[in-house]
Amino acid sequence: MTQTPHYEDNLLLNALSKDVKERIVSQLKLTELKLGAVLYESGDVMNDVYFPTNSIVSLLYVMEDGRSAEISVVGNEGVVGISLFMGGLSTPSRAIVQSAGHAFRLSGKYLKLEFDRHGELHHLLLRYTQALLTQMAQTAACNRHHSIDQQLCRWLLLSMDRLKGNEISMTQELIANMLGVRREGVTEAASKLQRAGIIEYRRGHITVLDRPELERRCCECYAVVKKESDRLLEHFAYPPYAKMSCQ
Amino acid sequence: MTQTPHYEDNLLLNALSKDVKERIVSQLKLTELKLGAVLYESGDVMNDVYFPTNSIVSLLYVMEDGRSAEISVVGNEGVVGISLFMGGLSTPSRAIVQSAGHAFRLSGKYLKLEFDRHGELHHLLLRYTQALLTQMAQTAACNRHHSIDQQLCRWLLLSMDRLKGNEISMTQELIANMLGVRREGVTEAASKLQRAGIIEYRRGHITVLDRPELERRCCECYAVVKKESDRLLEHFAYPPYAKMSCQ
DNA sequence: ATAGAAATGTGCGTTGTCGCACAAAAAAAC
DNA sequence: GTTTTTTTGTGCGACAACGCACATTTCTAT
Numbered sequence: 131m132t133q134t135p136h137y138e139d140n141l142l143l144n145a146l147s148k149d150v151k152e153r154i155v156s157q158l159k160l161t162e163l164k165l166g167a168v169l170y171e172s173g174d175v176m177n178d179v180y181f182p183t184n185s186i187v188s189l190l191y192v193m194e195d196g197r198s199a200e201i202s203v204v205g206n207e208g209v210v211g212i213s214l215f216m217g218g219l220s221t222p223s224r225a226i227v228q229s230a231g232h233a234f235r236l237s238g239k240y241l242k243l244e245f246d247r248h249g250e251l252h253h254l255l256l257r258y259t260q261a262l263l264t265q266m267a268q269t270a271a272c273n274r275h276h277s278i279d280q281q282l283c284r285w286l287l288l289s290m291d292r293l294k295g296n297e298i299s300m301t302q303e304l305i306a307n308m309l310g311v312r313r314e315g316v317t318e319a320a321s322k323l324q325r326a327g328i329i330e331y332r333r334g335h336i337t338v339l340d341r342p343e344l345e346r347r348c349c350e351c352y353a354v355v356k357k358e359s360d361r362l363l364e365h366f367a368y369p370p371y372a373k374m375s376c377q
Numbered sequence: 378m379t380q381t382p383h384y385e386d387n388l389l390l391n392a393l394s395k396d397v398k399e400r401i402v403s404q405l406k407l408t409e410l411k412l413g414a415v416l417y418e419s420g421d422v423m424n425d426v427y428f429p430t431n432s433i434v435s436l437l438y439v440m441e442d443g444r445s446a447e448i449s450v451v452g453n454e455g456v457v458g459i460s461l462f463m464g465g466l467s468t469p470s471r472a473i474v475q476s477a478g479h480a481f482r483l484s485g486k487y488l489k490l491e492f493d494r495h496g497e498l499h500h501l502l503l504r505y506t507q508a509l510l511t512q513m514a515q516t517a518a519c520n521r522h523h524s525i526d527q528q529l530c531r532w533l534l535l536s537m538d539r540l541k542g543n544e545i546s547m548t549q550e551l552i553a554n555m556l557g558v559r560r561e562g563v564t565e566a567a568s569k570l571q572r573a574g575i576i577e578y579r580r581g582h583i584t585v586l587d588r589p590e591l592e593r594r595c596c597e598c599y600a601v602v603k604k605e606s607d608r609l610l611e612h613f614a615y616p617p618y619a620k621m622s623c624q
Numbered sequence: 625a626t627a628g629a630a631a632t633g634t635g636c637g638t639t640g641t642c643g644c645a646c647a648a649a650a651a652a653a654c
Numbered sequence: 655g656t657t658t659t660t661t662t663g664t665g666c667g668a669c670a671a672c673g674c675a676c677a678t679t680t681c682t683a684t
Contacts, residue, residue: 191518194597199518216507217500218609222601223514248495253464256503260463263510267470270517271438271446274557277640301661310521312642317662333650333661350441354469362465524670548631559672564632580631580680 135160135232139183141207141363142254143234150250158234163187165299169210169225176219178235179211185231186292188308190224199273199310200285202265203228205292207363212259214238215245228300228308229293261359272351278311282319283348285309286329286338291356296338323347382407382479386430388454388610389501390481397497405481410434412546416457416472423466425482426458432478433539435555437471446520446557447532449512450475452539454610459506461485462492475547475555476540508606519598525558529566530595532556533576533585538603543585570594 137158138144146154163169163185170176172192180187187210189201201223204210210233213221244251272281285308289298302320306313320336323329328340328347338344345352384405385391393401410416410432417423419439427434434457436448448470451457457480460468491498519528532555536545549567553560567583570576575587575594585591592599 189514191514193518193522197522199521201514201517213507215503216510217504218507221507221514222511222605246495248493256462257464259506259510260460260465260468263463263506263513264469266510266513266517267436267438267448267468270448270513270520271440271557273517273520274446275440275444303661310518313661314643314663315641317664321663331662358469550631560631561633561673562671564634568633578632 135183135234137181137183137234139206140181140209140234142209142258143181145254145363146250150244154236154240154244154251157240158236161233161235163227163231163233165227165230167227169227170220172222172224173220176211176214176238178237179209179214179241180225180233180235181209182206182233182292183231184294185227185233186229186289187233188226188228189221190226190308191222192224197310198307200308201269202262203288203292204262207292207359208258208262209255211238212255212262214241215255216259228304229289229298257362261362264358264362265355268351268355272349273310276349276351278309278315279319279322279347280349281309281311282316282323283344284352286336286344287341287348287352290338290341296341298336298338299334300336301334382430382481384428384430384481386453387428387456387481389456389505390428392501392610393497397491401483401487401491401498404487405483408480408482410474410478410480412474412477414474416474417467419469419471420467423458423461423485425484426456426461426488427472427480427482428456429453429480429539430478431541432474432480433476433536434480435473435475436468437473437555438469439471444557445554447555448516449509450535450539451509454539454606455505455509456502458485459502459509461488462502463506475551476536476545504609508609511605511609512602515598515602519596520557523596523598525556525562526566526569527594527596528556528558529563529570530591531599533583533591534588534595534599537585537588543588545583545585546581547583548581 137155143151143154158181161180163182169180169187182204183206185205187204189204190198191201192198210225213219245255272284282305285305286298290296302316303313306316309316320329320331324331326343328338328343330337330339384402390398390401405428408427410429416427416434429451430453432452434451436451437445438448439445457472460466492502519531529552532552533545537543549563550560553563556563567576567578570591571578573590575585575590577584577586
């Protein structure tokens with residue numbers, strides 16, 4: 131936590147070859163992301179992309195009546211601001227820091243410059259975007275069919291995967307916002323998990339004690355997305371970046 | 378309906394400049410899409426992309442227990458098979474023909490060839506992908522917060538936009554599959570609309586009589602996606618394709 | 625014309641989530 | 655240490671959607 135974040139903590143940045151890194155790294159700016167900070171608001175033209183290291187950013191859709199729903203989560207496996215390279219420059223959702231930490235910021239200008247070389251970064255970001263797409267699709271299905279109990283398990287697992295330890299700092303109120311359910315619903319679901327000895331929590335801090343059981347109680351959605359993300363990004367997991375065959 | 382489909386009926390193909398069209402068009406194969414046909418199954422490696430003209434294709438997620446949910450819809454404004462150019466080659470969802478008609482099929486090989494020239498088609502497809510992403514995100518939020526009544530309105534509007542007339546051929550059973558709800562739920566919602574004189578239906582055929590009222594009863598999700606899609610794709614609406622400024 | 629199949633209509637008890645109103649507990653502020 | 659604020663717990667009634675059972679209607683096939 132207190133150690134200096136390194137850009138290679140972000141899996142996308144880490145997957146780049148020496149070549150690309152040399153061009154990019156000097157332009158990265160280490161940025162502290164505070165809990166609740168809004169990286170961009172719905173409709174905002176984005177200026178930068180963020181490569182989280184130990185932070186988590188939620189992509190949240192906020193409805194006209196104020197109710198909200200988490201669309202996807204981005205941690206050290208990804209990047210916030212895909213519409214900068216996809217071409218739209220903005221999206222109708224909010225990017226909000228769900229877990230404080232650090233990220234490396236890169237100006238859209240430099241990102242575009244490297245992206246338009248159509249090399250590794252290009253390929254890598256498109257694959258990542260597909261992984262994100264899968265996550266959104268699964269979220270849609272999950273919202274349709276699964277219970278709060280199941281979705282809380284999924285949310286906890288998603289968070290755990292993006293944090294080092296097994297503790298999450300977050301109130302039930304905020305989790306409810308993410309899931310798009312009542313705070314009381316989260317209280318009830320969390321109580322069940324605590325009574326079963328799977329988690330332990332007190333005022334804004336949740337500790338996962340029994341992850342296997344959490345996975346067991348979770349709906350299939352977690353595993354499906356994890357498997358698909360691994361498939362899409364496995365080739366990028368280790369440097370040096372292997373020669374990309376486009377077929 | 379009976380007239381020969383032309384590739385320019387598809388907005389993406391239509392937006393291409395003469396140059397690109399010349400390279401692509403000879404490789405397009407007119408294909409009939411029958412109701413219920415599966416263009417690809419979850420996990421299948423795709424071989425072709427499909428540019429619908431007067432057909433509609435649903436991207437459907439099917440859960441382990443058989444329940445399903447529509448993730449997004451593709452009509453003549455788009456293309457089926459984005460993972461071919463995004464790099465993943467497959468997705469964990471099913472593409473199924475929701476409304477019979479035609480599409481132009483293009484082999485992944487040729488698509489990739491043109492995509493990798495990093496010209497118009499590249500840019501165009503990425504923007505379309507972002508529009509698709511928006512649709513999925515909105516579907517997730519809609520599934521969380523809106524009623525069957527509202528979602529049926531949205532579904533009807535989405536279908537209407539992709540068809541010429543104001544009639545849809547589809548049973549309530551199938552609509553229920555798409556929405557991921559009970560057939561009886563659709564029956565009830567549709568009855569309300571019929572009693573209100575907004576639609577008229579009989580055994581697998583729905584006619585929209587009062588579209589404005591349908592929009593009024595719909596949740597915001599329809600308008601949000603429509604507006605964003607228009608924004609993302611407006612530059613491509615009319616040939617010839619204007620010089621693309623990447624800034 | 626008639627039988628069969630497919631699609632739609634209706635009723636009913638169950639369940640999950642909601643909205644609201646407070647109570648209780650824990651941390652923060654003074 | 656006492657007060658205030660924040661967070662969590664609990665108990666309602668309301669309601670939308672569910673699962674199931676079965677009646678009814680409409681189209682198709684022969």
